[in-house]
Structures are given as structure tokens and as C-alpha cells.
Amino acid sequence: MSIYTRSGDRGRTRLVGGVRDKDDIRVEAYGTVDEANAFVGEAISRLDSVRDGDLAGHLLEIQQELFDCGADLAALPGKRPYKVHAEMINRLEPLIDSYLAEARPVQRFILPGGHPAAAALHVCRVLVRRAERRVVTLSQREEINPEVLRYLNRLSDFFFAAARAINARTGTGDIEYVRSPIVFR
Amino acid sequence: MSIYTRSGDRGRTRLVGGVRDKDDIRVEAYGTVDEANAFVGEAISRLDSVRDGDLAGHLLEIQQELFDCGADLAALPGKRPYKVHAEMINRLEPLIDSYLAEARPVQRFILPGGHPAAAALHVCRVLVRRAERRVVTLSQREEINPEVLRYLNRLSDFFFAAARAINARTGTGDIEYVRSPIVFR
Amino acid sequence: MSIYTRSGDRGRTRLVGGVRDKDDIRVEAYGTVDEANAFVGEAISRLDSVRDGDLAGHLLEIQQELFDCGADLAALPGKRPYKVHAEMINRLEPLIDSYLAEARPVQRFILPGGHPAAAALHVCRVLVRRAERRVVTLSQREEINPEVLRYLNRLSDFFFAAARAINARTGTGDIEYVRSPIVFR
Numbered sequence A, B, C: 001m002s003i004y005t006r007s008g009d010r011g012r013t014r015l016v017g018g019v020r021d022k023d024d025i026r027v028e029a030y031g032t033v034d035e036a037n038a039f040v041g042e043a044i045s046r047l048d049s050v051r052d053g054d055l056a057g058h059l060l061e062i063q064q065e066l067f068d069c070g071a072d073l074a075a076l077p078g079k080r081p082y083k084v085h086a087e088m089i090n091r092l093e094p095l096i097d098s099y100l101a102e103a104r105p106v107q108r109f110i111l112p113g114g115h116p117a118a119a120a121l122h123v124c125r126v127l128v129r130r131a132e133r134r135v136v137t138l139s140q141r142e143e144i145n146p147e148v149l150r151y152l153n154r155l156s157d158f159f160f161a162a163a164r165a166i167n168a169r170t171g172t173g174d175i176e177y178v179r180s181p182i183v184f185r
């Protein structure tokens, strides 16, 4: 069978356990997770395999976990055991702390960018935040695995930390938003 | 006349044959096609002109065709003959088959990424899928050229195939989603 | 205090002067401005520091100003004096003219892409246009600083001009959409 089945040519599609319009909020939610995942692929392709081998490993693991998120969102409630568990969030938290510890502390917002890999990680950050918003909308209308929301919330903080670490490692540094109030305490 | 006409400063804008709010679903639809097109520009700029000359040619043709999609969506029904025709879809299908044939068959989902050009092609894939969702929403409310939907549906499969071909050509390969069920048959 | 406060784990979040669902249109609006800003970071990281030093400077200034936009959108009306003022738009306009003057005039739509930095600038263009659409939606429901809308409208024209300038400077040139009507007058 070819990958193009033509079955979605008129705007309807399958999920696990049902059929929906392609613009259904559930499809929008896992479609946006897929979008975020594609940008993680971008970020990985910018890393220096020696200097950033640790981060490349973590990002590949995160790509697997974003598929777990997508899998939980694509299945109608009860159709399949959930794949996202609290341990995944517990594993992210110390990573955030340790990447952040590589960078000089800041009190003000910083401009997203710097080293090309850091710029790509900030893009991942904002994409994960958009995915989180779409999952929030879905969660108001249908039952979802609540761990997916917690995971995505932590994940955008992970990308913030990782971007800062890359700018620290490469001596690029971060530029502050000059009119920022004190926001990080 | 300058390109900045200031006429849209308060949130209204022109399409072909009418005036709408900028957040009208029709504007959102062709705006998202424009967004997808910009990422195709990105992907082209990553290709190796020798090794991937064939794909560069196809992507430039696709950029022209995404403008055809945008043109059909920007014109109110009846204002102008449609530009997207069945032949455009018929031309994509054998290309999908031949790019996919370059890669080792897989049965499981693969992580979007790999070679920088493949990563960019996966980004195109997800952007085209978002454009498709927006056009689906539009099509539920207003008359559109149905060939645009078929074209976009096939186009995201084209980008999947092209990404796999680049990872095969460059010896990068694709990494499977480890907890994936068998999905490609 | 760590950056992950866990307080947003269930889909609610703080803005300046209130609490909202994360998928509230106000959060969506400044979240999309943040997304656009991340891609400006990408574009900057592609510039040649010698040839494009002027543009790098302008883009860093624009990143600061996108934070000003975000700040105005994140604060409920009356909570804080606005940061986006007419002078910011007045400063953009002559820059648009002078970047456009570097490129050969065109009458037809051009394909987004070309030099990698120009491709990235076209991506900024479409992201700013999406941000503008989200701010338009917000402005229909709640009070906002109207200068933010004017700024974003002009900013996407700035990115169009800057992309054309880079393709001119690098001898890349722009490819026209072959079936385009005469659109630039």
C-alpha cells in the first residue's frame, strides 16, 4: 500500500478509534505536537556532536516522548493505555536545573536567539507553548491524559534552559530585553 | 507606490473581489499557505545543488503551485478561473512513489529530522498539514476549489517521501519511534 | 526560585493584572508575537556580520520592539503605560524604502526564499502576519494598544524588503511567480 491513501481528500480523517474532520481540535492538537517535533529535528541537526552530545541525546529522547504525547492525544479515551507518565516530567526537572546552571543567572527577559542551535531551541520553546495551548483547548472539551499538559509545560522551560546553555557553552551569551521589568526571581 | 499602503492598519484587508477582517478564515487559509511556502524556501536553501538538483526543481515548481493554491483561496467564488487542477495532483503521486523508493521501507513512525535538508522537509510537511486544516475549516463555511484540498493532502505525503529520500541519499537514515505500532502497511 | 513554577500545569496562567486560560486569545496573541520573535533570532543567526551588519542591528532593535508589543498585549488595559508608540512605526517606514531600493523593482509576486538569510526573513514575514491576525482577533474582543497593530502591519513589509535586499546583495535575485498578475504598482 502506498502512503497516499487518498482517503483524506475531502477533509475527514481517522484517529485511533474514530473519524473526525481534519480541523477537529483533537487533530489540531496532535498536529501541533507533530509540528513542534519537526522543529526539534531542526534543532538536533544544528548541534555540534562533540560539544553537545549530551543535549543531542536528550532531544532524541524528547522526540520519542513527543510521539508518546501524540499517541495519547490521537486515541479516543479508553481506546489504549496512556503512554505519558509522571516519571517523564520528573526526569525533565533536574535537566532544566542543570542546563540553567551552565548560564549566568539573569533577572530580565532575554532575546530569543544567539548561536544558531540556541536560536533553534528558542523556536522549539515557542512551538511547544503553542502545542500546549492547543492541548488546553482540547482538554476543555474532551477527556485527555493530564500528564501530557504537565509534560508540555515543563518541556518549554527545558528548551529555554537548553538555549541558554548553548549560548553559554559557545561564549555567545544572551542579550537582555532592555525595557524588561525584573521577572526571574 | 510604496508596498506599505497603510490601508490595513486597523485590521481590515482586501482580497480578490472583497474586503474582510484580517483574521477571517479565508485570509487565515491563504496566509497559512504563504507560511508553508516560506518554509519551502527554507528547505530549498539547504539542498546540495548537485546531489539534489532534481528535488530543488520539484520544490521550485511546488512553490509556484502553492501560489496557485493561494490565488484560488484569495479570490471570492466566481471572481476568477481556478488555477489548481487535477493534473497537478496526478503529477505529485509518481514523485512520492519514486522518492519513497530511494529509502529502506519502514513499518513504524520515524522521528522527523536527520540531515538538515531532511529536517527542513519535515517542517514543510507539518506546515502543509496545518494549511490543509485551515482550508478544511474554510471549505465548511464557503465555497472553495476542492482540488486545493486534494493537492495539499498529497503534498504533505510528498514532503514525507522527500525527507526520507534525503536521509537515504546522505546515508543519514531514519530513526524509528520505538513505541510505535505497525502503521505503514 | 526555579523557572518551572508548576503553577501552569493545569492550563491556567498569569498575565499582568489577571489570570486566564492558556488558550485565551490574549495569551495566544502575545504567544504568537513570542513565536515571531524566535524566528527573528533565527534570521539574525544567518546574517553575515560584515555584509549585513546594518540589518543585524535593525533586527536586534526589532526584537526589543517585539517584546514591547508583547508587554502591551500581556497587560490588562490600564495596568501599565503602553510601550509601543507611533515613532516606532515612523522609524520602520524609511527603512522599508531603503532596503527595497537595493533590489530591482518587481511587478509580480516573488517566491519566498533565495539566500538562506533571505529565506529566514520571509519566514519572519509570514510569522509576523500570523501574529497580526491574532492581535486583530484580540482587538475585536478586548481593548488593546492600536499602535501594536500598525507596528505589526508595517513590520511584515519590512521583512519583505529586507529579504529582497539580501537576495540583491548576495546576487541571488528573486524568482517571480510565473502566473502572477501585476500586483506591485
Ligand code: B12
Binding pocket: A108, A109, A110, A111, A112, A125, A156, A157, A158, A160, A181, A182, A183, A184, A185, C001, C002, C003, C004, C005, C007, C014, C015, C016, C017, C030, C031, C034, C066, C067, C068, C069, C070, C071, C072, C074
Ligand atoms: C508577559 C510574560 C511573558 C511574555 C513576555 C512578554 C513581554 N514582551 O513582556 C512572554 C510570553 C514572552 C514570556 C516568556 C517567558 N516567561 Co514569562 N511572564 C510574563 C508575565 C505574565 C508578566 C511579566 C511582566 O511584565 N511582569 C510585570 C512585573 C513588573 O510584575 P510583578 O512581577 O507582579 O511586579 C510588580 C511588583 O511585584 C513589584 N516588583 C517587581 N519587581 C520588584 C523587585 C523589588 C525588589 C520590589 C521591591 C518590587 C518589585 O513591581 C511590579 C509592579 O507591578 C509574568 C508573570 C507575572 N504576572 O509577572 C511571567 C513570568 C515572568 N514568566 C516566566 C517564565 C518562566 C517565562 C519563560 C522562561 C517561559 C518559557 N518556557 O518560554 C519565557 C522566557 C522568555 C525570555 N525570552 O526570556 C515566569 C518566571 C518564573 C521565575 N521563577 O522566574 C513568570 C513569573 C510566570 C510564572 N511561571 O509564574 N513571559
Ligand code: B12
Binding pocket: A001, A002, A003, A004, A005, A007, A014, A015, A016, A017, A030, A031, A034, A066, A067, A068, A069, A070, A071, A072, A074, B108, B109, B110, B111, B112, B125, B156, B157, B158, B160, B181, B182, B183, B184, B185
Ligand atoms: C495518530 C496517527 C498519526 C500521528 C502519530 C501520533 C503519534 N505520536 O503516535 C501523526 C500526526 C504524527 C501521524 C503522522 C503521519 N502519518 Co499517521 N496515523 C495516525 C493514526 C490515526 C493512528 C496510528 C496508530 O497509533 N494506530 C494504532 C494501530 C495499532 O491501530 P490499527 O492499525 O487499527 O491496528 C489495530 C489492529 O489493526 C491490529 N493490528 C495492527 N497491526 C497489526 C499487524 C498484524 C500482523 C495483525 C494481525 C494485527 C495488527 O492491532 C491494532 C489494535 O488496535 C493512523 C490511522 C489509524 N487509525 O491507524 C495514521 C496513519 C498510520 N498515518 C499515515 C500517514 C501516511 C502518516 C504520515 C506519512 C502523513 C504525513 N504526510 O505527514 C505521517 C508520518 C509521520 C512520521 N514521522 O512517521 C497513514 C499510513 C498509510 C499507509 N498506507 O501506510 C495512516 C494509516 C492514515 C491513513 N492514511 O489512513 N500519524
Ligand code: B12
Binding pocket: B001, B002, B003, B004, B005, B007, B014, B015, B016, B017, B030, B031, B034, B066, B067, B068, B069, B070, B071, B072, B074, C108, C109, C110, C111, C112, C125, C156, C157, C158, C160, C181, C182, C183, C184, C185
Ligand atoms: C492575494 C494577495 C496576496 C497573497 C498572494 C496569494 C496568491 N498566491 O496569489 C499573499 C498573501 C501571498 C500576498 C502576499 C503579499 N502581498 Co499581497 N495581495 C493579494 C491581493 C489581495 C490579490 C492579488 C491579486 O491576485 N490581484 C488580482 C489583480 C489582477 O487584481 P487587480 O489589481 O484588482 O487587477 C484588476 C484590474 O485592476 C485590472 N488590472 C490589473 N493590472 C492592470 C494593469 C493595467 C495596465 C491595466 C490597464 C489594468 C490592470 O485587471 C484586474 C482584473 O481583475 C492584493 C490586493 C488586491 N485586491 O489586488 C494584495 C497586494 C497585491 N499585496 C500587497 C503586498 C504589499 C503583499 C506583500 C509584500 C505583503 C507582505 N508584507 O508579506 C506580500 C508579497 C508576497 C510575495 N511573495 O511577493 C499589496 C501591494 C501594494 C503595492 N503598492 O504594490 C496589495 C495591493 C495589497 C494592498 N496593500 O493593498 N498577497
Ligand SMILES: C[C@H]1O[C@@H](n2cnc3c(N)ncnc32)[C@H](O)[C@@H]1O
Binding pocket: A128, A129, A130, A132, A133, C008, C013, C014, C015, C022, C027, C028, C030, C031
Ligand atoms: C511566562 C508567561 O507566558 C504565558 N504563558 C504560559 N503558558 C503559555 C503558553 N503555552 N503559550 C503562550 N504563553 C504562555 C503566561 O502569561 C506566563 O505567565
Ligand SMILES: C[C@H]1O[C@@H](n2cnc3c(N)ncnc32)[C@H](O)[C@@H]1O
Binding pocket: A008, A013, A014, A015, A022, A027, A028, A030, A031, B128, B129, B130, B132, B133
Ligand atoms: C496520519 C494521521 O494524521 C492525521 N491527519 C490527517 N490530516 C492531517 C492534518 N492536515 N493535520 C494534522 N493531522 C492530520 C490523521 O489522524 C491521519 O490518520
Ligand SMILES: C[C@H]1O[C@@H](n2cnc3c(N)ncnc32)[C@H](O)[C@@H]1O
Binding pocket: B008, B013, B014, B015, B022, B027, B028, B030, B031, C128, C129, C130, C132, C133
Ligand atoms: C497582501 C494581501 O495579504 C492579505 N493580508 C493582509 N494582512 C494579512 C495578514 N496579517 N495575514 C495574512 N494575509 C494578510 C490581504 O489579502 C492583502 O491584500
Ligand SMILES: [Mg+2]
Binding pocket: A153, A154, A156, A157, C008
Ligand atoms: Mg509554562
Ligand SMILES: [Mg+2]
Binding pocket: A008, B153, B154, B156, B157
Ligand atoms: Mg494526509
Ligand SMILES: [Mg+2]
Binding pocket: B008, C153, C154, C156, C157
Ligand atoms: Mg500588511
